[in-house]
Amino acid sequence: xxxxxxxxxxxxxxxxxxxxxxxxxxxxxxxxxxxxxxxxxxxxxxxxxxxxxxxxxxxxxxxxxxxxxxxxxxxxxxxxxxxxxxxxxxxxxxxxxxxxxxxxxxxxxxxxxx
Amino acid sequence: xxxxxxxxxxxxxxxxxxxxxxxxxxxxxxxxxxxxxxxxxxxxxxxxxxxxxxxxxxxxxxxxxxxxxxxxxxxxxxxxxxxxxxxxxxxxxxxxxxxxxxxxxxxxxxx
Numbered sequence: 001x002x003x004x005x006x007x008x009x010x011x012x013x014x015x016x017x018x019x020x021x022x023x024x025x026x027x028x029x030x031x032x033x034x035x036x037x038x039x040x041x042x043x044x045x046x047x048x049x050x051x052x053x054x055x056x057x058x059x060x061x062x063x064x065x066x067x068x069x070x071x072x073x074x075x076x077x078x079x080x081x082x083x084x085x086x087x088x089x090x091x092x093x094x095x096x097x098x099x100x101x102x103x104x105x106x107x108x109x110x111x112x113x114x
Numbered sequence: 115x116x117x118x119x120x121x122x123x124x125x126x127x128x129x130x131x132x133x134x135x136x137x138x139x140x141x142x143x144x145x146x147x148x149x150x151x152x153x154x155x156x157x158x159x160x161x162x163x164x165x166x167x168x169x170x171x172x173x174x175x176x177x178x179x180x181x182x183x184x185x186x187x188x189x190x191x192x193x194x195x196x197x198x199x200x201x202x203x204x205x206x207x208x209x210x211x212x213x214x215x216x217x218x219x220x221x222x223x224x225x
Contacts (some may be wrong), residue, residue: 043213
């Protein structure tokens with residue numbers, strides 16, 4: 001297993017469902033990120049974790065709930081989502097959140113909310 | 115004003131030509147700049163990072179940075195059909211660790 005992995009790769013859910021996205025990094029990094037990518041829009045940063053501590057919540061609705069049990073794993077718990085939440089959700093990791101550290105992205109989870 | 119702006123594209127170039135991608139940013143204190151390539155349906159992958167004024171070359175790719183003009187560009191020489199993708203400019207702000215992304219420029223290389 002290499003780099004940053006994400007599961008599931010595709011997810012279809014109803015507005016009343018609860019699901020979780022999982023991200024795992026095998027790069028020895030200390031910082032992990034969740035991004036949302038909607039069609040024709042720039043990547044939107046959602047959450048940042050640095051050494052398992054959440055250091056950024058970019059005004060994300062509470063129907064998105066992140067969890068970072070350790071520096072290698074990151075989850076995004078989803079509940080009562082809206083159709084406009086349909087997007088590509090990308091996880092990324094880097095060595096640290098300071099300086100010019102490069103972020104490496106996972107393959108993403110393509111989410112469709114019906 | 116958007117934090118990071120890219121030429122909107124799409125950009126179509128013939129095979130073998132130079133593709134020129136431009137990016138401007140609003141945070142004058144920014145120190146770290148990145149170009150990512152994203153194929154359709156895939157995640158972004160890092161192509162280049164640049165931190166100092168001037169040019170940085172890596173194979174067929176050259177990144178150019180001018181902090182005074184708040185401008186960073188990417189040149190793709192000898193463009194190949196495999197270079198057809200969306201290119202994202204990302205800038206790390208001066209006071210935090212967040213990456214701000216541009217909306218991307220879609221490049222199509224015509225065979």
